[in-house]
Each structure stands twice: as structure tokens, then as C-alpha cells.
Amino acid sequence: xxxxxxxxxxxxxxxNAKKMFWITLILSALxxxxxxxxxxxxxxxxxxWFKFDLWDMGDMGAESMxxxxxxxxxxxxxxxxxxxxxxxxxxxxxxxxxxxxxxxLMSSGSIDTLLSKPISRLRLFLTKYLLGLGFVALQxxxxxIAGFFVIGFRAGDWEPRIFLAVPIVLMFxxxxxxxxxxxxxxxxxxxxAIVATVIVWFGLFAINAADGEILEAQAENQVMLDRYRLGxxxxxxxxxxxxxxxxxxxxxxxxxxxxxxxxxxxxxxxRSVTTWENWRRRMMWVKTPLxxxxxxxxxxxxxxxxxxxxxxxxxxxxxxxxxxxxMGIQTSExxxxxxxxxxxxxxxxxxWIVVTSLLFEFVVVGLAAWKxxxxxx
Amino acid sequence: xxxxxxxxxxxxxxxxxxxxVHALQGVDIQVHPGEVFGLLGPNGAGKSTLVKCMLxxxxxxxxxxxxxxxxxxxxxxxxxxxxxxxxxxFPRHLTGRQVVEFFGAMAKMPKAECKSKAQELIDxxxxxxxxxxxxxxxxxxxxxxxxIAQALVNDPDLVVLDEPTDGVDPxxxxxxxxxxxxxxxxxxxxxxxxxxxxxxxxxxxRVAIMVGGKVVQQGTIDDLTIDEKHYLVTLDWNxxxxxxxKLAEALGVALKQEAERGGVPVLAGDLGGVRxxxxxxxxxxxxxxxxxxxxxxxxxxxxxxxxxxxEPKRPSLEDLFMQAAGEGGDH
Numbered sequence: 236x237x238x239x240x241x242x243x244x245x246x247x248x249x250x251n252a253k254k255m256f257w258i259t260l261i262l263s264a265l266x267x268x269x270x271x272x273x274x275x276x277x278x279x280x281x282x283x284w285f286k287f288d289l290w291d292m293g294d295m296g297a298e299s300m301x302x303x304x305x306x307x308x309x310x311x312x313x314x315x316x317x318x319x320x321x322x323x324x325x326x327x328x329x330x331x332x333x334x335x336x337x338x339x340l341m342s343s344g345s346i347d348t349l350l351s352k353p354i355s356r357l358r359l360f361l362t363k364y365l366l367g368l369g370f371v372a373l374q375x376x377x378x379x380i381a382g383f384f385v386i387g388f389r390a391g392d393w394e395p396r397i398f399l400a401v402p403i404v405l406m407f408x409x410x411x412x413x414x415x416x417x418x419x420x421x422x423x424x425x426x427x428a429i430v431a432t433v434i435v436w437f438g439l440f441a442i443n444a445a446d447g448e449i450l451e452a453q454a455e456n457q458v459m460l461d462r463y464r465l466g467x468x469x470x471x472x473x474x475x476x477x478x479x480x481x482x483x484x485x486x487x488x489x490x491x492x493x494x495x496x497x498x499x500x501x502x503x504x505x506r507s508v509t510t511w512e513n514w515r516r517r518m519m520w521v522k523t524p525l526x527x528x529x530x531x532x533x534x535x536x537x538x539x540x541x542x543x544x545x546x547x548x549x550x551x552x553x554x555x556x557x558x559x560x561x562m563g564i565q566t567s568e569x570x571x572x573x574x575x576x577x578x579x580x581x582x583x584x585x586x587w588i589v590v591t592s593l594l595f596e597f598v599v600v601g602l603a604a605w606k607x608x609x610x611x612x
Numbered sequence: 613x614x615x616x617x618x619x620x621x622x623x624x625x626x627x628x629x630x631x632x633v634h635a636l637q638g639v640d641i642q643v644h645p646g647e648v649f650g651l652l653g654p655n656g657a658g659k660s661t662l663v664k665c666m667l668x669x670x671x672x673x674x675x676x677x678x679x680x681x682x683x684x685x686x687x688x689x690x691x692x693x694x695x696x697x698x699x700x701x702f703p704r705h706l707t708g709r710q711v712v713e714f715f716g717a718m719a720k721m722p723k724a725e726c727k728s729k730a731q732e733l734i735d736x737x738x739x740x741x742x743x744x745x746x747x748x749x750x751x752x753x754x755x756x757x758x759x760i761a762q763a764l765v766n767d768p769d770l771v772v773l774d775e776p777t778d779g780v781d782p783x784x785x786x787x788x789x790x791x792x793x794x795x796x797x798x799x800x801x802x803x804x805x806x807x808x809x810x811x812x813x814x815x816x817x818r819v820a821i822m823v824g825g826k827v828v829q830q831g832t833i834d835d836l837t838i839d840e841k842h843y844l845v846t847l848d849w850n851x852x853x854x855x856x857x858k859l860a861e862a863l864g865v866a867l868k869q870e871a872e873r874g875g876v877p878v879l880a881g882d883l884g885g886v887r888x889x890x891x892x893x894x895x896x897x898x899x900x901x902x903x904x905x906x907x908x909x910x911x912x913x914x915x916x917x918x919x920x921x922x923e924p925k926r927p928s929l930e931d932l933f934m935q936a937a938g939e940g941g942d943h
Contacts, residue, residue, distance in 0.1 A: 237717050237721070237722070237723070238717060238718055238720065240712055240717070241717030241718055244714075245703065245706070245714055248703075248705050248706060248710070249703065249705050251705070252705030253705075316841075332760050341704075342701060343699065343701070344697055344698070344699040344700050344701035345701045345702070345703070346669070347667070347669045347694060347695070347697035347700070348696075348697055348700060348702075348715060348762070349718065350667070350668055350669045351667040351668065351669060351690055351693065351695040351697075351772075352691075352718040352719050353687050353689075353690045353691040353716065353719065353720060354687070354718060355686050391766075418712065454823055477857050485846040501830060514763060609671070611629075611664075611669070612664070612670065
């Protein structure tokens, strides 16, 4: 215990000397102040005492407004606080400030004295590794405590689930920290550790983006397929007889609105859905052994806004297939594929995300530990 | 202590780096309790590697033996060992005092004891003026003093110092030497690794000379130099006025030129049954006892040669080292 406390104190002094710990904490405080300064009301947003009237919700009643306010703060905490700040900007600062931990430890003349003490190499390695994680956990915990009080005081919603951000952000960081540690142990270079970590992070981001594109394309085609099938069913209910006064029957007019050949469209969409489904399966093979940064981050959203709470907009086949604009969500109908994509993504079990990602981290950290324990200094 | 009463008893220590580098080639080292033991050798001889093998910094390819009575590599035993590595670098964000306390804690010392011991050692190594400043601003000499303090903080039975006077000015070297003598007086065993031979000569009880990954000589300096002890007779002899052959003629001996050093011929031969070498005006008489030199002095004076001085001599550690290094290099 004496040794662990000494290493803890040393790690704190090291981070303290680099100022990065305090810089990150101050920036976190500023982000939280920004969140606290924002507000929502019946006619728009407010920042401090400045009001921006953007809509008119009418008289919502105090209860509904409180619900909206709570949802607003939770979403802003999740998106600005966690997604943008904690799992993006603050992670970069954390990577930079922790990347030197192992290269510095292992520099010639520095490691010799430590290894000559009665502490096993594995324990020394793991203690250092966990201390790096511990300081990030501390940062996130402080941020979450502040977030808890901001949401509580500003929206009257004392939401304990926001503390899930601590393990989630820590897990997110730990995947990258494992890479940084492995490269740091092998190369003893801080710069190499940072560069390799950023490259891997970028690679994971690219894979995640490709996965998103595949899911979106699949969802888009699935939505259209469902609509065409509904359209076909609806068409069967319409009168196929042409009106006595001449012209097209109701069914013909309806089918015309759908492009004429619904059966052909359904065949094409079924093939397309199958193709994208195959790509989705391939992507799952690629993703399974890798850390899932995007999905890990989304665990907080899944906890705060569960998929069950999502309400898919109602669809009436009489309105036609509405193929326009899947990319921007201007209408509730256009939002459907995006929501479907999210539902599909959220169907991936949390245990799969956590276990496979931690398995990757375990292997990477294991390799780093093995190298640290075996190498001569 | 090992069963045979040794603090360090290493046998057959081997270290290979890949297939090409054979850094240690079966090293045997024995260090007795309470002695200052010096490990000498040229750069690349394997001194630091051997020390690192003892302290688990480097994993030996093969080795048997004990350190403080425990098998080589036994981690708990290291709480009784203090170590200052070569080119020691301490965390720049710590003060000298924090460095000493940190390594005390790493040696499992209780906090209060660690603090008081740190103060005592800071005073001992003369670092009190800068002990509360960050190590990042220290000179090499300051770092070495703090390094020695951290090596002693756990009150070790064995202190291993790798080039402790490296980069230290002459005053600092003298101070460090005094610290080492103080440690020795406390009954601790000191293992010093250095190539500063004059330093070691002043403090070491026993030495080992390593060349090319092997120990080529080991023992007390007296033991190692016994064969090379001699008397040096300085003659009032002027090369300008008399040729070296004239001395042989005067003494009635045949001196033959055997070598040349610094442009001066070395003449050697027997004088009264004793081997002598003439290096210019200096006559090296290969005897160790005062009675044995007397017949030679009588002969010289009988030949009318004036003697300026007669001194008993033994080779310096440097001579020994150079000789061993030469022989080792020939292997």
C-alpha cells in the first residue's frame, strides 16, 4: 500500500507539474458554466439574460415545460458535455497528458532505480496504467457532479443516470489509452504514442462512419420496402374498376403515384436490403474484435433516452412513398430511416459493446504488460 | 548473507542480446560483508549489465548465486539494497527531498521514518541548500548527491553505486568518497562500479577487473599487485655525460635492451642475483622486502654511483587495469 500511495502521489505531482490536469478541469468548468447558462422556454432559447425567440409552444403548462426543460438539459449535457467535450476535446487533452507516462517511466536512468525496488514489474505497470485511468475518471466524475447539480437546479430533475458517463467515458478513453501505452512501452517515445493513438482513433472513427453509412442505407431501403409493401396492400383495397364517366380507376391512379410498377420496386428494394444486410454482417465481423468507440459513447444516450421512448411517425400509404430527403430531417417522415438506423444500432447489446471492446483492451494492455515485464532496461 | 558468509556470490552470470552480443560471459563475483568492492573495466566491459542483473533491471540469460543470502532476482531482498544507477535521472517534477522520500516509500519504508531519514541523508550528502528545489534545475553533481541519498534511504545492507562520481567536480568527488567511507564505517557493504581508478584505489578493499564480459582479475589490491611490487632507485645519472652501457660496465653486469618506452631504451639484466630494469636514470629493482634491496644498493654505491632516492613501489590500480585490459583484449 505504501508503494501504491507513493506512485499515486508521484503521478499526481507529474500531472500537476504539466498543468494539463488543471487546464482540463478549468475548461470542464467553463463547459459546465456554458451549459448552466443556457435555458429553454415556451418561445425559444436563452443564454444568461439574452432571449432568442424561435418558436411558440403556447401555454404548455408548468409540468410539461419542466419535462421539456429536463430533456433539454439532459440532451445538452449528453451532446455538448459528453459527446463533444468529454469524449472528444477532453480525450485529446487526456491522451496528450498521459502519453508520456510510460516513455518517461522507462527512460534510461529513471526506470533502473524503480525496478531495483521490491515491487514486481507487473504491479508497477498496472499501477501506473490504472493511475492514468484514475485521473481521467476523476475529471469525468467532477464534471458529472457539476452536471448533476446544474440539471437538478435548472430543470428540477435530479437524474442519477448521468453518472453513467463516468464508466462510459472512462471505457472510451481506456481503449485509446491502451494503444498509447502499448506504443509507449514498445517505442519509449511520447510522440510515437500520441501519433499512433490518433491514427487508431481515426481508423476506428472511419470504421464507425462506414458502419453508420451501411446501417443508414439499409434502413432507408427497409423503410421504402415496408412502404411499398403497405402501398401494395393499400392498392388492393382500392376500386380497380374505371369510373363510368371514363378515365383511370382509383387503383390505377394510386399505382401511378407510386411509379406504376410496385412489384418491380419491391423486388429491387428486397435485393438492395439483402445486399446491405450482407455488408452489415461483414462490418460486424470487422467491428467485433475492435473497440467500439461510437457505440460506447452512445451507451449514455441509450441510458438517458432509451430506444423504447422513440416514437416512429405514423405513415399513411395514401400519401405516397415520399422518397425525398433522407439526409436532412425536415419532416417526421424523413426522420424515419434515421430513427430506424438508431433503433438498429441500439439493438446491438450493451454487453457485446462492452465485453468485446474490453477484450480488445485486455489483449493490448496484456501485450504492453508482457513487453514491460520481459524487456531489459 | 549467503551460506558461505558472502553478501554477493554470483556464479556463471551470462547475458546475451540476440545472437551477436555476448555482454556477460560467465561472470563470478564474490563480495564480503562490510567491504567496499570496486568493479573496474573499460567502457563496454559489461560492468553496468552485471549490476543491472543483480538488481533485476536486466534479466540474465543464465546465472546462479545469491545476493544477501537470497537467490538472484528475489524481489523482497531488494528492500535491503540501495542503488544509484549510471546516468541516474529522477523525475524532474519532484524536489530532491521528494525524490529521497519517494524511493524510500518504494522500498516500503513507513512515511514518518522515511521523512526523518531523508532529512538525515540530505544533510549527510550536503544537499540541504537545494533539497527543496525541483530536480529539473539540478546540476549533475547535485543529482548525484541526491541519488546517493535515495540509495541510502532504506538503510540498506548493500549499497550498489554505478559511476557515483560521474560528472562530479573534484570537491564533490571527495565528498562522495567521504560518504562512502561513512557508509562503510556503519558496517554496510558497498559495491562501486567505476572507471575512475584513482577514486577506487582510495576506498576499495577488493576489486574485480572486467574486460569483454569476463572477470579477468579479482582480489585485494595488494593481492593483485604482489607480483609487480618493486623498489625504484633514482640515480644521479646524466645521459648527456654517460651512456647507459657505462652503468653496466661500472657494475660489471650485462644489461640488454629489451624494449623502448617514450624513446628511452629499457635495459634489463641481473644485479647481484636480482632482476633490474633501467629506465633512463631510474632503476627498477624487482624485490619486495627491504633486506633484498640492500645488496643492490651496496653494489651501486661501490661502483661510485650516487643515489638520489630509493622508494618501495607497487603498480597503481591504473597499471593493473591497463595490464588486465591489454591481456583481456588479447583474448
